[in-house]
Amino acid sequence: MAKAKRQYVCQNCGAVTYRWQGQCADCGEWNTLVEEAGESAFSAKHDLSKGGRTLALETLDAHSIMPERMLCGIAEFDRALGGGFVAGSATLIGGDPGIGKSTLLLQAAGRLALAGKSVVYISGEEATAQVRLRAQRLGLGKAPVALASATSVRDILATLGGGSDPDFIVIDSIQTMHSDLIEGAPGTVSQVRASAQELIRFAKDSGAALVLVGHVTKDGTIAGPRVLEHMVDTVLAFEGERSHQYRILRAVKNRFGGTDEIGVFAMGEGGLGEVANPSSLFLTDRSRDVPGSVVFPALEGTRPVLVEVQALTVRLASGATPRRAVVGWDSGRLAMVLAVLEARCGLQMGACEVYLNIAGGYRLTDPAADMAVAAALISAFSERPVPADAIVFGELSLSGEVRPVAHDGLRLREAAKLGFSTAWGPKGMKGVGGISVTGFTRLGELVDLMLGRD
Known part of the structure; x- marks a missing residue:
């Protein structure tokens, strides 16, 4: 050969x-x-068109059964998954070290076990005694979770297939798994791909819900080959700072539900607790008007979340190079909004240092935040505050036009629930829940309103 x-x-x-x-x-x-x-x-020249079995092709109108789901008892986790774990599915969850991935999965495993499900937790990073001690701290010491500490995929599959098929399997983490069929150390591209493939095949055959924990790189992406994210059914990103109390579980990919759904948690002594009203977390005291502070109703999947956009501008002496600092938003997007304000609205902000922050460690990706950022910059630049009972949203074009956004009704209802009475946004939106609406077709109209121009 x-x-x-x-x-x-x-x-x-x-x-x-x-x-x-x-x-x-x-x-x-x-x-x-x-x-x-x-x-x-030999394998490169082998003719694969011979010796195979004929597949039975089906039509699109054939009857399909909705997949069975398992609710883990943590409402925010189930929301991010689109309604719970699907039997026979593979879920990949990634996040920074110490963010709480193992804690969250141990809480979910414990609750499923207490609900009568057969649960197996395999740790490749910690001994079983460490996992057991964490479970006791979380109040789940009595949960009938089957624990093991192993890194050999062959041993894990032999154990899982030796008795009755489990309902829920946690592998913590996939980068520590090793297959003796592939050369290379654990964590290499070939080992991660082969180990994940064998574990996912077992989950599909047995009907167990499989969860793989993945390490992340310094850029925040899941370590290892991108093919790993294509192999699984759901990819969840666990976001937040270890120095902050709050964590966000975001669905990046979901074959059985919507993407961009989020679950919000607060880290406490008893583990990760659910946050039923996340809007209250990202808003500071609104009892008085503050220049540069604007409330924006972001939309994460089907959930509206009110966040505070904070801006600060500092005038510099002539000749100094201004600085642009952004936390929680795209710096390129900020540069675009500043350019529109200067070119289309006549605000001379080129000689000012600009600082933009999204309160509470939240990261905005919603394009409807353009107008809220612009309002915060105008407010900080002119020292004229936006009313504390107002929300602002809308997408901006390079011509200065205010474009309509999706689901404005959901945004307005969430704002009304939290006591806001005024909304500034695109022209044509209708008031909901008693909120008075002011619509704009161009950004210059908002500048004239905030600066008191006729």
Whole structure:
């Protein structure tokens, strides 16, 4: 048999090259190429069109049964999943070290076990005694969760298949798993791919809900090959700062539900607690008007969340280079809004330092935040506060036009629930819940209103 061709795989992005080099040509990372066994000449020339079995093709109008779901008893977790764990599905959850991934999954596993489900928790990073002590601190010491500390995929599959099939399996973490069928250390691209593939195949065959914990890189993305995210059914990102109390569980991909759903948690002595009204977390005291502070009704999936946008502008002496600092929003988007304010509205903000912050450690991705950011910048620049009982939202174009946004009714209802009475937004939206609405077609109209121009 011909010798297999030598290949090198990038451990950061999964790119393949047939000669070693110091820097990956795809992702630009250094010293990430590792040699792996390549495809043999026989397998490359083998004709796969012969010897296979004929597949039974179906039509789109065939009857389909909705997948069975398991509610873990943590409402915010079930919301992010789209209604609970699906039997036979694979879920990948990633987050920074110490953010609370293991704590959240242990709480979910404990509640499912107390509800009568068969639960297995496999830890590749901690001993069973450590997991047991954490469960006791969380008040789940009596939960009938089957624990094991292992990294061999062969041993794990032999254990899982040796008795009755479990309902719920946690693997913490997939980067520590090792398959003896593949050469390489745990955490390499080939090991992560092969280990995940074997575990997912077992979950599909047995009908168990599988959860894989994934490490993240310094950029916040899940470590290992991107193919791992394509292999699973659901990808959840656990966000937040370890120095902050609050955590956000965000659905990035979900084959059985909507994406961009979030669950909000607060870290306490008893573990991660649910936050039923997240809007109250991201709003400071609104008893008085403060320049540069604007409330924006963000939309995460089907959930509206009110957050506070804070802006500060500092006038500099001529010749000094102004600084632009952004926390919780896209810096490129801020540059666009500043350019529109200067080019279309006549505000000379080019010589000012600009600082923008989203309160509470929240990160905004909703394009409807453009107008709220613009209002906060105008307020800080002119020292004229936006009314404390007002919310602002709308998307801006480069021409200065205020564009309509989706689900304005949901945003207004959430604001009315929290006591807001005024809304500034795109022209044509209708008031809901007693909120008076002021619509704008161009950003210049908002500038004239806030500056008192005729």
